[in-house]
Amino acid sequence: MIKTGLLIPEQYKLLSVAAILEVLEAANKFQIAEKFEEAFDITLLTINNTVDGFFNTYKADTINTEEKFQLILIPSFTTDDIKSTISLNRAYIPWLIKQYRTDAEIATFCTGAFLLGATGLLDGKAATTHVDACTAFSAAFPAVQLKADKTVTHDGNLFTSGGATSTFHLLLYLLQIHCGKDLAIKTAKIFAIDMDRQNQSYFSSFQPTRHHNDEIVASAQEKIESNYHDVSTIEEMIKDIPSSRRNIVRRFKQVTGITPIEYLQQTRIEAAKKLLEQTAQQMTEVIYNSGYNDPKAFRKIFRKTVGMTPSQYRDKFQAR
Numbered sequence: 016m017i018k019t020g021l022l023i024p025e026q027y028k029l030l031s032v033a034a035i036l037e038v039l040e041a042a043n044k045f046q047i048a049e050k051f052e053e054a055f056d057i058t059l060l061t062i063n064n065t066v067d068g069f070f071n072t073y074k075a076d077t078i079n080t081e082e083k084f085q086l087i088l089i090p091s092f093t094t095d096d097i098k099s100t101i102s103l104n105r106a107y108i109p110w111l112i113k114q115y116r117t118d119a120e121i122a123t124f125c126t127g128a129f130l131l132g133a134t135g136l137l138d139g140k141a142a143t144t145h146v147d148a149c150t151a152f153s154a155a156f157p158a159v160q161l162k163a164d165k166t167v168t169h170d171g172n173l174f175t176s177g178g179a180t181s182t183f184h185l186l187l188y189l190l191q192i193h194c195g196k197d198l199a200i201k202t203a204k205i206f207a208i209d210m211d212r213q214n215q216s217y218f219s220s221f222q223p224t225r226h227h228n229d230e231i232v233a234s235a236q237e238k239i240e241s242n243y244h245d246v247s248t249i250e251e252m253i254k255d256i257p258s259s260r261r262n263i264v265r266r267f268k269q270v271t272g273i274t275p276i277e278y279l280q281q282t283r284i285e286a287a288k289k290l291l292e293q294t295a296q297q298m299t300e301v302i303y304n305s306g307y308n309d310p311k312a313f314r315k316i317f318r319k320t321v322g323m324t325p326s327q328y329r330d331k332f333q334a335r
Contacts, residue, residue: 016052016053016054016055016056017054017055017056017085017086017193018056018058018082018083018084018085018086019039019055019056019057019058019084019085019086019087019088020057020058020059020060020084020086020087020088020114021035021036021057021058021059021060021087021088021090022060022061022087022088022089022090022107022127022130023059023060023061023066023067023070023090024089024090024092024100024103024104024107024127024130025062025092025100025103025104026092026093026100026103026104027090027091027092028090028091028092028093028125028126029069031090031091031092031124031125031127031182032070032090033069034124034182034183034186035088035090035124035182035186036057036070036073037206038183038186038187038190038202038206039054039055039057039186041202041205041206042054042055042190042194042198042202043055045198045201045202046194046198054190054193054194054198055086057073057074058073058074058075058076058082058084059073059074059075059076060075060076060077060078060080060087061075061076061077061078062077062078062104062106062107063077064076064077078106078107078110083114083117083119084114084119085118085119085120086119086120086121086122086189086193087111087114087119087120087121087122088121088122088123088124089121089122089123089124089127089128089130089131090124090125090127091124091125091126091127091145091182092104092126092127092129092130093126094126094129094145094148094151097126097129097151097155100129101129101130101133104130105133107130108130108133108134111130111131111134111136112134112135112136115134115136115172115173118172119172120172120173120174121136121172121173121174122173122174122175122176122185122189123142123144123174123175123176124175124176124181124182124185125144125145125148125176125177125178125179125181125182126144126145126148128142128143128144128152128175129144129148129152129155129156131173131175132152132155132156132159133156136173137156137158137159137173137175138156138158138159139158139159139160140159140160140170140171140173141159141160141161141162141165141168141169141170141175142159142160142161142162142168142170142173142175143161143162143163143164143165143166143167143168143175143176143177143181144161144175144177144178145177145178145179146163146164146177146178147178147220147222148178149161149163150224150272153272154272164322165177166181166184166185167181167184167185167188169188174188174189180208183203183206183208184208186202187199187202187203187208190202220285220288221281221282221284221285223236223271223278223281223282224270224271224272227270229266229270231256231257231258231262231263231266232263232266232267232270232271234256235252235253235256235263235267235275236271236278238252238253238255238256239252239275239278239279239282240282243279243282243283243286243305243306244304244305244306245306246279247279249263249264249275249276252275252279253275263275279306280316280320281320283305283306283307284305284316284317284320284321286304286305286306287301287302287305287307287313287317287325288321288328288332290304290305291325291328291329291332291333292329292332292333293333298310298325298326301325313325
């Protein structure tokens with residue numbers, strides 16, 4: 016049996032914890048049905064030994080325990096104020112480092128990667144998180160090799176997953192490693208999970224930051240978002256802004272994390288996605304109305320950004 020610790024952090028997401036427990040329970044039931052020992056010996060781990068009534072059928076302990084765990088799971092939690100959330104959970108940080116140094120594997124789900132990032136254990140290693148939290152994650156942990164498009168990453172004894180349903184893909188991956196592919200496939204069928212999904216880019220949406228006090232950058236953002244159909248160069252975008260090109264580009268990237276040209280491209284691609292989702296426009300109309308004149312260039316940028324072709328995106332997401 017794999018000694019498994021599931022953290023119940025402050026401000027955890029109930030759905031994330033429930034999904035982890037459901038999958039591990041299903042795996043254990045399959046093992047019992049085959050006359051094998053349960054695969055996972057699960058203990059819920061908290062800072063203060065307070066566990067919600069939802070989980071009172073599980074073993075619980077605090078991180079003051081001297082037990083060594085083979086596998087530690089960190090569910091997702093709210094990121095409305097990520098600094099505050101990490102601060103509330105800071106007691107887990109030295110404990111996670113200690114467990115890792117005794118060869119424990121640590122797996123994070125969705126925004127749980129922020130807590131692992133705060134330990135420093137991910138520095139120099141590959142990781143992913145919820146696709147819409149990637150900008151904040153990169154800003155908080157620049158030493159981590161963020162793979163924003165990936166559903167699952169595995170680097171040494173550290174595992175991470177992307178947003179929401181990517182939780183299931185990491186759990187299946189862990190099942191395959193520890194219990195074999197046959198059990199992973201059985202579990203995938205029970206939960207109707209597509210085991211082959213490796214990309215989460217097409218679930219993302221461009222959500223540029225507006226929570227800043229830089230009036231020049233705000234002006235540039237407004238010009239791009241209002242005129243993305245017509246502008247194509249930085250000079251066109253900033254011609255009426257009272258600052259030098261170099262200064263605007265520097266400040267723009269410092270505030271938003273990307274250059275003005277990248278901001279323009281992402282604004283256009285987001286516009287194209289909405290047209291593909293919400294209209295029946297021909298592809299040539301979508302291309303033109305999102306600010307592109309070259310269909311080949313549009314398709315190349317769209318696929319690179321979204322992870323699939325425009326036609327595939329329409330087939331998957333159009334509201335019919």
